[in-house]
Amino acid sequence: MYKIIQKERLHQIIYSMWIEAPQVAQSVQPGQFIILMIQEKGERIPLTVADFDRERGLIRIVFQVVGKTTDELSTLEEGDKLFSFIGPLGKKTEIEDYGTVVTVGGGTGIACIHPITRALKEAGNKVISIIGARSKDLIIMEEELKKASSRLIVTTDDGSYGRKGFVTQVLKELLDQDKSIKKVWTIGPAIMMKVTCETTRPYPVETIVSLNSIMVDGTGMCGSCRVTIGKESKFVCTDGPEFDGQLVDWEEFMNRLTRYKLQEKRSWEIYQEHTHLCTCGRRTN
Ligand SMILES: Cc1cc2nc3c(=O)[nH]c(=O)nc-3n(C[C@H](O)[C@H](O)[C@H](O)COP(=O)(O)OP(=O)(O)OC[C@H]3O[C@@H](n4cnc5c(N)ncnc54)[C@H](O)[C@@H]3O)c2cc1C
Numbered sequence: 001m002y003k004i005i006q007k008e009r010l011h012q013i014i015y016s017m018w019i020e021a022p023q024v025a026q027s028v029q030p031g032q033f034i035i036l037m038i039q040e041k042g043e044r045i046p047l048t049v050a051d052f053d054r055e056r057g058l059i060r061i062v063f064q065v066v067g068k069t070t071d072e073l074s075t076l077e078e079g080d081k082l083f084s085f086i087g088p089l090g091k092k093t094e095i096e097d098y099g100t101v102v103t104v105g106g107g108t109g110i111a112c113i114h115p116i117t118r119a120l121k122e123a124g125n126k127v128i129s130i131i132g133a134r135s136k137d138l139i140i141m142e143e144e145l146k147k148a149s150s151r152l153i154v155t156t157d158d159g160s161y162g163r164k165g166f167v168t169q170v171l172k173e174l175l176d177q178d179k180s181i182k183k184v185w186t187i188g189p190a191i192m193m194k195v196t197c198e199t200t201r202p203y204p205v206e207t208i209v210s211l212n213s214i215m216v217d218g219t220g221m222c223g224s225c226r227v228t229i230g231k232e233s234k235f236v237c238t239d240g241p242e243f244d245g246q247l248v249d250w251e252e253f254m255n256r257l258t259r260y261k262l263q264e265k266r267s268w269e270i271y272q273e274h275t276h277l278c279t280c281g282r283r284t285n
C-alpha cells in the first residue's frame, strides 16, 4: 500500500501529495508518470511525477480536481493509503546539454515541467522558464521553479501577478531577442501547448509537448491514448508522453479528450448523490 506522507493544498482545487513508493522513486526519471488507483474498484488515473526523493523513497504528485477520482483523491489525508501506484511509466525526457532552452508550464503543467527544468539545468543548460496561469492564486510551485531554472518569468492572464498576458507572448519575445535558444518544452492544457507550437513554428527550435490523452492500462494494450504524430499512430503511454509538438494532430487529440464527457458527467453526478460536502471542503459518505 502506498502511504500519503505529506499533503498540501496549493490552491482551492490543486493539491500536492508526497507518496511513499520506494520502487518508483528508485528508477523514475524526469518526464515520466504514474497511474494510481485509490481503491480496488476505482478508476485508474495517470499523473505526472512532479518531484522525487530517492533516499526517502517518495514521489510527489500535483493534481487538479476536475472530476470524480481527483475529487476523491483530494479528500484523502496524510497516513491514508492508495490501493495501487504503478510506475514509472512512459519514456523519460531526453536530457542533454543543448545550450539555451526554454521550459513553459501552464496550470498543473507547472508541476510537470519542474523535474524536467531541474534536470536540464543540472546538465549544463541555461534554462529560461515561463510559468503562467489565469490569476495569481493559480500560480503554483514558484519557489521550486525559481530554484530549478536559470531565469523564471511569471505571467497571469489578468495581470494580478507577474507579466500580464499569455506565456506565448513572453516566449515570442524571447525567441526574437535570443537566437541561441535551441529547444522548447511545454506542458499544460492542450490549447496552450497547441498555441505554443504555433508560436515557435517560424523559428528554428524544436518544441516538445507532453500529451495528457485519456489512458486506461498505460501499457500500450488498450489503444485509449492513441494520437497521430506526423501521420503515424502512436500510443502516448508507451511512445510518449513527449512528442515533437509540430507533428501532433491537435484537432484529433483535442476531440479524443472529450469523448467520455457524458460518462464523466454521470459519474460525477452519482458520486455527488452518494457523498456529502462538509463545510471544511471534505466529501464524506
Ligand atoms: C500522462 C498524463 C499525465 C497527467 N498528469 C497530470 C498531473 O500531473 N496533474 C493533473 O492534475 N492531471 C494530470 N493528468 C490528467 C489526469 O489524469 C485527469 O485529470 C484525471 O484522470 C481526471 O479524472 P477524474 O475522474 O477526476 O475526472 P473525469 O471527470 O473522469 O475527467 C475529467 C477530464 O480529465 C481527463 N481524463 C479523464 N480520465 C482520464 C484518464 N483515465 N486519463 C487521462 N485523462 C483523463 C479528460 O480530459 C476528462 O475530460 C495527466 C494525464 C496524463 C495522460
Ligand code: FES
Binding pocket: 214, 215, 216, 217, 218, 219, 220, 221, 222, 223, 224, 225, 226, 235, 236, 237, 238
Ligand atoms: S493507455 Fe492503453 S494503450 Fe495507452
